[in-house]
Amino acid sequence: MAQEYKLVLKHADEAGYTPDIECYLRHGGYHDLKKVLAMRSKDLPDGKKLSPQEQIREDVKISGLRGRGGAGFSCGLKWSFVDRKSGKPIYLICNADESEPGTFKDRQIIHKDPHQLVEGMIISCFANDVKLAYIYIRGEMPEGAKILNNALKEARAKNFLGKNILGSGFDCEIHVHRGAGAYICGEETGLIESLEGKRPYPRIKPPYFPAVLGLWMCPTIVNNVETLCNVKHIVAMGGAEFAKLGTPNNTGTRIVSLSGHVKRPGYYEIEVGKATLRDLLFGENFGKGLRDGRQLKAIIPGGSSSKVLKAGEKFKLKKKDAEGKEILVETDMLDLPYDFDSLAAAGTMSGSSAIIVMDDSVDIVEALANLSEFYAHESCGQCTPCREGSLWMSKTLHRLTHGHGRASDADYLGKIADNIPGGRTICAFGEACSWPVQSFLAKFKDDFVAKGKADEERRAKEKSQCASPAHGTTIAAISQH
Amino acid sequence: MSFQVTSELEAEVNELISHYPVKRAASLMVLHAIQEKFGWISQPAVEWTAQKLELQPINVYEIVTFYPMLRQEPQGKYCIKVCRTLSCALGGAYELHQHFCDKLGLDAHKHGPQTTKDGKFTVEFVECLASCGTAPVMMVGEKFYEGVTHAKVDEICAQCK
DSSP, rough: OOOOOSSTTTTSSSSTSSHHHHHHHHHHTTTTHHHHHHHOOOTTTTTTTEEEHHEEEEOOOOHHHHHHSSSOOOOOOHHHTTTOOOSSSSSEEEEEEESSOOOOOOOHHHOOOHHHHHHHHHHHHHTEEEEEEEEEETTTHHHHHHHHHHHHHHHHHHSBBBSSGGGSOOOOOOEEEEOOSSSSGGGGHHHEEEEEEEEOOOOTTTTHHHHOGGGGGOEEEEEEHHHHHHHHHHHHHHHHHHHHHEEEEEEEEEEEEEEESSSSSSEEEEEESBBHHHHHHOOOOTTSSSTTOOOEEEOOSTTTTSEEEEETTTTEEEEEESSEEEEEEEEEEESSSSHHHHHHHSSSTTTTSSEEEEEEESSSHHHHHHHHHHHHOOOOOOHHHHHHHHHHHHHHHHHHTTTTOOTHHHHHHHHHHHHHHHSSSTTTTHHHHHHHHHHHHHHHHHHHHHHHHHHHHHHHHHHHHHHSSGGGHHHHHHHOO | OOOOOHHHHHHHHHHHHOOOGGGGGGGGHHHHHHHHHHHSSSHHHHHHHHHHHTHHHHHHHHTTOOOOOOOOOOOOOOEEEOOHHHHHHHHTTHHHHHHHHHHHHOOTSSSEEOOTTTTOOEEEEEEEOOOOGSSOOOOTEEEEEEEEOOHHHHHHHOOOO
């Protein structure tokens, strides 16, 4: 049976574990920072030397760590893109703008174990010659910002931050920067614009790849909270050991946020790919199943932007047979291993590893209307297809859920959704707002058509009733309405 | 409250500005500091911030008008944010919001933040507050509440003096 595997959240929920530095130090805190600061250059067989920084970066590459924010991009590769020859300062930003609906994992780290993040950040700064870094935390987490500020203050007092850290000659400073309620700030170039004090309009890539032209047009690394915490563990255990956790190409652990209609919603850290959706939803040590008497209707597997999975859906997954030959195996959606690649193979994504469970009490049209309202509210408004499209979709779904629907609304919605993504917008928000609509329609179209049809029929009936003279007053009332 | 900068606020703002190599970057943090003191961001506050950061007022104004958390008018003494997005909606957020509005004499179907006539409460339906596992969730000022029942709402309202 699948089990939790606690690496990042090892101590967070232990009785008596507090977010202050003394507690962190008692649990071996900042040991890994001391370790990297004491590292020496390594001689390679070909006579070249590998600096401590290069060694850490190499180790992160070997670890196979993939970004925990949503895109699942290789962290080592991201770091390797950084322009180190420009002569400009390099910046690091911790993306703590956790706002993908369904996600609540970074909150746990920030609130319960902030020094783990700080240590992960200082090590990452050291590895990338960064002297100034920021934690961009969403505005709706004022408590988290206070905890982080306090942690940074404590770290400064112990000279883990500041000038000449522990006598190593390495200078590093970290500041907390608060957002103010805009989801788009989670997009890395939007975040950079926001940090620069502007409207968070994402930048076009190319040329504005953060690794080259990021914060103040300097090379910049933007990593998620959980990703940066993992860097600390990679240093502690070595990249090769870290890569043994999880499954090939899906290494390490992930904190899964489970919400919606399960008996025990919450956050669960697992080895990536070592638990299936079924384990997470129904396992005794995870979600404990659906509410009594209910059936599963759908799962949103990786934050609200990921494509929905319908109960009973089957996928063909590539697997190796006993002789190592690649074969296609039919897999029920619940038997998908929870990792980056399996969910991608099922046409969706593990995104920010946030699962929203919906049972058969849910009106699927209402659920999509809820999400579309979110995207319409959060579109930054820079690109027309996204600004207009997200609003049209939301308005159409609003009428479908408020008795004014049409049978043709399903096709209409699909048409709008198909015309937003695919290179028509500057950032991936275009995709993010379309994918839910496209996937809900692809899998539950009948629900949408039926709702529109029922509305049309009801209206026609009301109209014919109103047409009889005896109902003159009703006509007046309706025309006024 | 008219906009008057105390030496304390000025010192806080100077400290914030020192965190960035470019002054403009401090604008969001400075506006947070101002809103914390005054409850909202008035036109004199925008102009003062612009001058402080060596910007045009429009550069600050465009920030104030973009971010949902920054307020352009005075708010109630207690600002209530009820999460609206899917996981909380599945957990009864709409009923919770309705209950708040009914209790405080506000219109649950009206868009945007609403303040009670006595200026005591501002209620707003907001997007995901990132605590979906304990839905429905809400905030009163900076304080966070999870798994909020209607009885809890009554209790919270009674505590707001």
